[in-house]
Amino acid sequence: MLPAQRHAEILRRIRLSGPNAVAELAAALGVSRSTIRRDLGTLSEDGRLRRVHGGAAIRDDADERRPFAQVLASDVAEKEQVAVRAAALVEEGDVVLLDIGTTTLRVAAHLRGRRVTVITSSLAVLDVLHDDPEIELVLLGGVVREAYRSLVGALTEASLREVRATHAFLGTSGVTADGVVLDSTRVEVPVKRAMMRAAERVVLLADLHKFPGTGALKVCEASELDVLVTNHGADEATVQTYREAGVEVVFG
Numbered sequence: 228m229l230p231a232q233r234h235a236e237i238l239r240r241i242r243l244s245g246p247n248a249v250a251e252l253a254a255a256l257g258v259s260r261s262t263i264r265r266d267l268g269t270l271s272e273d274g275r276l277r278r279v280h281g282g283a284a285i286r287d288d289a290d291e292r293r294p295f296a297q298v299l300a301s302d303v304a305e306k307e308q309v310a311v312r313a314a315a316l317v318e319e320g321d322v323v324l325l326d327i328g329t330t331t332l333r334v335a336a337h338l339r340g341r342r343v344t345v346i347t348s349s350l351a352v353l354d355v356l357h358d359d360p361e362i363e364l365v366l367l368g369g370v371v372r373e374a375y376r377s378l379v380g381a382l383t384e385a386s387l388r389e390v391r392a393t394h395a396f397l398g399t400s401g402v403t404a405d406g407v408v409l410d411s412t413r414v415e416v417p418v419k420r421a422m423m424r425a426a427e428r429v430v431l432l433a434d435l436h437k438f439p440g441t442g443a444l445k446v447c448e449a450s451e452l453d454v455l456v457t458n459h460g461a462d463e464a465t466v467q468t469y470r471e472a473g474v475e476v477v478f479g
Contacts, residue, residue: 310432375412387418387421458478
């Protein structure tokens, strides 16, 4: 099992059953305790779990506390694979809603030079696309949430009621075993839901580390999505849940 797959499995087990001891994780994954300790150290440094005596537990507030730049620098290869595949779903002339987040920011980079309209609440996406003469860029209004480079609030949600998009690309902090999409920040959830209502096709971007990831707030059920873009190695049982819900699953 590759380290990234092992990390995803550790997070999945802790998310489903609560704090796990090093010995339990080592036995379940078939590796040494020293390997698990190194894995837990890496995941703790990334802010994706917290160490407890003899093991580890999930930090549901992890994404909220991590600076945007730190999140951007984590799981780079997996996010890039997802972003490239997601951008390939967009055709010339499409109107694209881009959620906040580091994976949607990577999608924006792969839309440069294409004749599309991008509507976003992400200030980071604005930075990437504002000088592209081919893209029509629409920035939603709202209250600036500087910690995560986003716009939120009633004005953002009201603006979304006035637009219609071909695709809405959503980020997530985690996905449960039964396919529920989670977020870790209360003010972001209604914006995501408003984006879903404004789009013909809702696409979830979830790299393999988001199975289960983190988050305590429900965004939507699997059945409310049209497409899931993820990596090979994502939790197969959860991927199958999406397929059974009628969601198209594509791999980056």
